[in-house]
Amino acid sequence: MLIFALSSVLLSIATRAVEAQVTVYGQTPLAHQSTSVAAGDAPLPTLAAYDGLVLTPPTPPTPPVTALALEVARDASAVPGLSIPHTRAGFFGFSVEIWKELVSNQGPCLKREFSITDALVPPTSSHLFVPFLNLMSNLQERSGSILIRLGGNTQEYAKFTTEVFEDGRITHKEDSGTTQTTETPAVLYTMDLFYMAANISSLVNVDWFLGLPFNDTSTFHMEIGELGQAILGDHLVALQAGNEPDLYGPHNKRPVPYLPVDYSAELDRLFEVVDTNDRLPIKNKFVAPSISASQLEWTPELVWETGFIDAFKDRLFALTVERYPDNNCFATFGVGRYYDPQENFHTFLTHQTVVEFVGYYGESTRLAQEAGLPFIMFETNTGSCGGFPGISQSYGASLWILDYGFQMANYNFSNALLHIGGQNVYYNPWISPPTNQSNFNEWTVGSVFYSAMIIAEAFGKSGTARVVDLQSPSAFTPSYAIYEQGTLSKFALFNYIDDPSGANNVNASITVTGGVPATVRVKYYRAESVSSKTNLTWAGQTFGNNFEADGRLKGELSIETITCDTTANVCNIPLRAPSFALVFMDSSSESLSVGQATATFATTAHTRARNTATIDPAVLATSNGHSGLERQHMGSTSHGSVSAASRQYELVSVFMVLVSAVVGGFIVGTGLTR
Template identity: 65%
Template sequence: MQPRAPSSPWLPLLSLLFLLSSQTHTALGAVTTYGLVPAAHQTTAIPDGSAPQATLAAYDGTVLTPPAPPQPALGPDLRLPEQPRDAGAVQGLSIPHRGGAGFYGFSVEMSVITQTIGKNSTHIFPAFLNLMANIIERSGSVLVRLGGNTQEYAKFHDGLFEDGRITQKEDSGSLQTTETPAVLYTIDLFRMMANISDLIPVKWFLGLPFNDTSTFHLDIAEHGQEILGDNLVALQAGNEPDLYGPHQKRVTPYLPENYNQELESLFTTVDANERISVKNKFVAPSVSHSNPDWALDNIWSTGFIDRFASRLYALTVERYLDNNCFVNFGTGTERIPQDVFPNYLTHQTHVELLSDYLGTSALAQQANLPFIMFETNTASCGGFAGVSQSFGAAMWILDYGMQMAYSNFSNALLHVGGQNVFYNPWISPPTNQSAFNEWTVGSVFYSAMIMAEAFGKQESRIVDLQVGSPLTPAYAIYEGNTLSKFALFNYVDDRSGANDLLVALTVTGGVPASVKVKYFLAESVASKRDMTWAGQTFGNNFEADGRLKGDLNVTTINCDVTNNVCGIPLRAPSFALVFMDGSSSDSQSLELLGQATATFATTARTKGHNTATVPPEVLATSNGHAGKERQNLGSTSRGSVSGAERSAVVGFVAIVVSAVVGAWAVVRS
């Protein structure tokens, strides 16, 4: 049977009306707000494809050819080894992953905050809130980092910008060959973040500018701690310092010990700053794995961990599987999307990539520090057309998250770039189409949401079962000490059915009478539309408002108790999350969870006046670009760059928080 979830009951609606004010804030119960106001103009989604053809990477329509299915076929039967019910009997189980914080969070490039989160504290995007609510209802909270390479030249602007935005860009004046515009930000940035955290449990990381270590600019630390309080998790001290030398941000040779000395100087400055009350919540070294002189062993050999452990919240690294820098910036080796596509359709790439970090994850445990993949996605310098928003990439990112968790990473942050990158988890409409289009939710957002559901709100541990083909990886997940779920992948693209599988699950002590299964499905690994998780979807390009649509479809499968086996159908391609009967109450609550019970109504209007325009010569960002026409501007991080900037066109989608809050099923921690 495939039961439908009952519709979520609604508590009496609480209409939160916020007065428009940029100077004062109003306390409402336990919620402090800074001038949030409702809007009044409702819009509806339109069918995908009925809008004008988009030319920006975020809406690219390229569909690649899937790899040929293996010969002979893998199927029809795949039997997993008998799995202990008790975690104590499992070899190689991961560290406990703390409940209440989803494994995947998000890294938002500082230059595109007003494309992806909100325009200012009075103007937060409901689509963003709805998306985060779908993570939070499954995991308890979500981590969001604001930063990236554009944090390096961020400067505080004491005042307001003419159009009301919280950020603006100017030429950084740097001497590097690929310039990064400076991001100017106002105090309202922090108020917007605080308002978001008052509405939903979002926790934040902020990046400190590290371009001038002779005079540290610590406004971000001062205002962040003052306004965000405990919702500010930590501050990033330098982004990809291994690339400072190659990109002419420092006099070469610039080596790990030089960075250590700059950290010492930073902490001395922080100690002398009375406005920075918390002096031991930093993350570092955030290296990109692009410079052999900065191999992790070289960093740790300087005594980095012992030297700075008392100052750190976590050890951090940044890594993408590949890069598309040649096409966008003329650097490195050209990558052809069709040629690299198979690399995103196998478990083996995760195993090889993460082998570089196993020693560091062990050192982090010894130091009692979390170990975070602070920025990642499919490929740096914007990702690949046809790859980064495909169903196959979504399965790869989901598999990547589970392999990171198994490799004892504490969390990972998926990067959000802007209109000119291919891999965004979500993005607002192009500004010149704001009157008739809505948001686009990328395939990798499904990965983050499913990962949150797999781990839930309780302490969880995971093990790679290391069986079968690299095309059919499988994991077992334990909540507390009890087997809770199986995660099953089939990367093969085969409509003939020859590579559809029947996966046999066996459990020490016997399988339950039945299990429930949620499937992640699309027609092909190359598909970029019509993806569903348990029958529900966010919609295709320009259809999304951050809420899942459609009827929830959860499959109940009866098991063969006599022979101790549950047979789980797994079509080619698909992913299945199997909920074991008798698991924790947390898992049981997730079995029939679809759309989050807290939603935020989407309203929109087209802004036809006071619209920001930016000179094209300063629009390129470290993680943003508009292709070959900006070759003289662009990346500060060759090989690890990955965001984007908005198109300089008039008009802006003014999507305002209309404060209709449904029954909030998540208790904020």
């Protein structure tokens, strides 16, 4: 009793310290780390996240596409094939690796260890990145909440440690001696990882998935689950039981053949451990099987045929899969075939590839519905192994991701998580600068973040949004209808064609059984070209180009009003080539006023000398960044708080080590939430 009482006191003090001292801040300028190049040497290549390659758009179709005729019913009860109601978190969430290592054959100047949690916060839970919080606030404004998964390949060899790292980081790596396609090292993580997540959720409504390590199923290491349940509370959605088990055999993680029945047997052992673990009071919030199908070693049907769903449905929060439309592994690791972005750009500019890709899961989503389980695309983006130069950051790719999201929703996926990969990948929804000498407005928001924000706005907060693919006759002009509260609410209209001549500008004529309204309001997502990476705007607003973002939309909100012909029962919506339009059938809809989120976070930072600095974007794009040791001295939004924040972190860490020693390395009870 004395030991438990002491631990409770320490936990209480530590909790108050964490809750009282959380500081939000942006990138603080420190001493410059030069990356000079000797005379005669080749210039440093640009990091993938800021790659400037602009592709040539495909030739416009002949004859031109100029018209799209849509006729729908006003009442959802009269519409066949409507999806399930989409009730949670705006559909798209995000998948974040705990750690990733940038590996480059361009020389040592580009080789940098990069903790992907840096995309969320710096190395400790007591400081949170302002631009990240602002981005999440924009999603929360539209959908009410956000889903983020911490895990991926790195979760498999993650190890909990009670030590406090000298550089103050939440995570560190060590050589795992593993053979993995992504060459990810083993990760050491501290309790601060969970406080980081909890502190984020106390400011913006983020809910989390955490991944359990599955490298040793003879002795399961459950600390991620134990600490996650104890510290995150209701903000922990579920635990992932194994990541891409269909690749365990090909990647030498298991003796071959490793089959779906072998994975099911490991899940049985996992749940035996869960049932005897008092530190895991919630026994039925897991996601599986999370197969990739990238090499088609296993198909979903091979898993379901083992009786998987009936055997585990009472344990699962959702059924999960992971898949990318293609891969760039040859360029990254010399594995597979060469992928030519210019040659393949057109595959991201047609509805047909979306339909074929998502249709692969038709039977799986049907079975999930029968079992009463959500079906989630747990990791995806434009391409595995980092995405594609010229494609993944383009306006065209974001149109494709948006179409992909609507199509998954149409096929009764409940959610999908877009993967984030650091400075060495092309497809990031957002990324902090690769250097320590930037100010708040030097983040980069990728084109696919617009996709996530737009679909969140399309589905809204009602929890009743249902979607149907309207089967447009042209693969270049997909269209969807969205119903809320049983009534037609919005249309989502695409024009994938790139044609500056205007010959492929499309008129979408909408007819509604029961009559069109007198006017409709339209928000457009626009860029000059499908190949554009800059000057992207949603309803006239933008986050800015590379190294210009602080997570807030800039510019005036611009919504177009279109008068309909009520006599002819038609509304004509112009679609420039290229463009996307979200058409609001109710001109009084409150969601029309949503632009920049009303809740934002202060973005004024000062160094100890009370000054700020900027840096040439060209330097940022090739910067090696700075070390974790340097980052522990970063400033905060409040003048004079640098040393205080540092002392707070040390105090909390000492208390956490004491608590771990007293109660055997684990948090007991549910007092450490948010």
